[in-house]
Amino acid sequence: MRFAVVVFPGSNCDHDCYHVIKHVLGAAVSFVWHKEGDLGGADVAIVPGGFSYGDYLRAGAIARFSPVMEAVRRHAARGRPVIGICNGFQILAEAGLLPGALRRNASLRFICDDVWLRCESQRTPFTQAIEAGQVLKMPIAHGEGNFFCKPDTLAELEMNGQIVFRYCDPEGRTTRAANLNGSTAHVAGVCSREGNVLGLMPHPERASERDMGSEDGLRLFQSLLAAAAP
Amino acid sequence: MAKTVVYVTYKRGVLDPQGEAVRGALASLGFQGVRGVRVGKYIELDLANGRPEEQRAEVEKMCRQLLANPVLEDFRIEISPSAPPE
Numbered sequence: 001m002r003f004a005v006v007v008f009p010g011s012n013c014d015h016d017c018y019h020v021i022k023h024v025l026g027a028a029v030s031f032v033w034h035k036e037g038d039l040g041g042a043d044v045a046i047v048p049g050g051f052s053y054g055d056y057l058r059a060g061a062i063a064r065f066s067p068v069m070e071a072v073r074r075h076a077a078r079g080r081p082v083i084g085i086c087n088g089f090q091i092l093a094e095a096g097l098l099p100g101a102l103r104r105n106a107s108l109r110f111i112c113d114d115v116w117l118r119c120e121s122q123r124t125p126f127t128q129a130i131e132a133g134q135v136l137k138m139p140i141a142h143g144e145g146n147f148f149c150k151p152d153t154l155a156e157l158e159m160n161g162q163i164v165f166r167y168c169d170p171e172g173r174t175t176r177a178a179n180l181n182g183s184t185a186h187v188a189g190v191c192s193r194e195g196n197v198l199g200l201m202p203h204p205e206r207a208s209e210r211d212m213g214s215e216d217g218l219r220l221f222q223s224l225l226a227a228a229a230p
Numbered sequence: 231m232a233k234t235v236v237y238v239t240y241k242r243g244v245l246d247p248q249g250e251a252v253r254g255a256l257a258s259l260g261f262q263g264v265r266g267v268r269v270g271k272y273i274e275l276d277l278a279n280g281r282p283e284e285q286r287a288e289v290e291k292m293c294r295q296l297l298a299n300p301v302l303e304d305f306r307i308e309i310s311p312s313a314p315p316e
Contacts, residue, residue: 057297
């Protein structure tokens with residue numbers, strides 16, 4: 001299984017993703033510059049975190065018009081896995097590949113902290129090997145991660161199992177205090193209707209080695225390998 | 231050139247964290263009676279001369295595709311008449 005890490009001007013988690021895929025997961029990975037028109041034959045597209053185009057106008061608003069996003073769109077339309085992390089989630093939401101939008105954090109502060117996530121759906125290849133209700137620890141680092149969608153969209157997402165992760169406390173309870181950025185319904189990650197496109201604000205690539213304080217993030221990538229295994 | 235201004239704000243009913251913070255700050259300064267504050271974006275466009283109705287349609291397209299996020303923002307367009315030729 002080969003991974004492509006898309007790189008925009010202002011991406012800053014691209015090397016972390018590359019490192020984890022290559023050296024921790026042990027899979028093939030290459031960078032794809034945003035001017036490229038294809039993903040070089042990769043099986044999985046990673047849209048990493050950062051501040052693409054300086055977050056000008058809105059986070060992700062300009063990156064989504066980069067040529068590589070057409071390739072990501074085609075990749076997604078073929079049912080292949082796409083994961084957007086943090087700014088990558090914002091880009092995929094702006095591109096309409098994922099539902100909802102990310103607002104300024106309710107506190108107006110940039111939040112850099114460890115959070116706990118409850119896995120709510122096995123519909124994505126990234127979570128199919130993770131038990132429902134499993135609590136994962138990963139860091140967040142964002143100023144605009146406050147998920148918003150309209151109530152009817154939320155009902156649809158719930159019904160289709162498109163809410164993949166919710167912020168919770170270490171015991172898995174979705175307390176108000178655990179929802180650090182004020183997201184609608186504690187949503188930390190959502191997937192497309194078909195389930196192959198996942199976006200989340202927390203950083204699994206920063207929680208993939210014991211020395212980093214958690215290996216829970218690696219499970220998303222391991223789940224992907226398990227999903228692809230015959 | 232026709233000066234065009236686009237205002238982008240969160241839709242009614244979408245909590246605007248910046249507006250809420252400003253409202254709180256105003257109240258703490260003693261400005262009572264401010265029931266709501268909404269903070270938005272102001273975007274100025276210099277457009278080449280054209281027919282106003284066509285320009286408006288063009289700017290609406292810009293808003294829908296880029297300047298506003300239709301999931302949570304509304305936009306308002308003001309086109310000021312072109313200056314008469316000198």
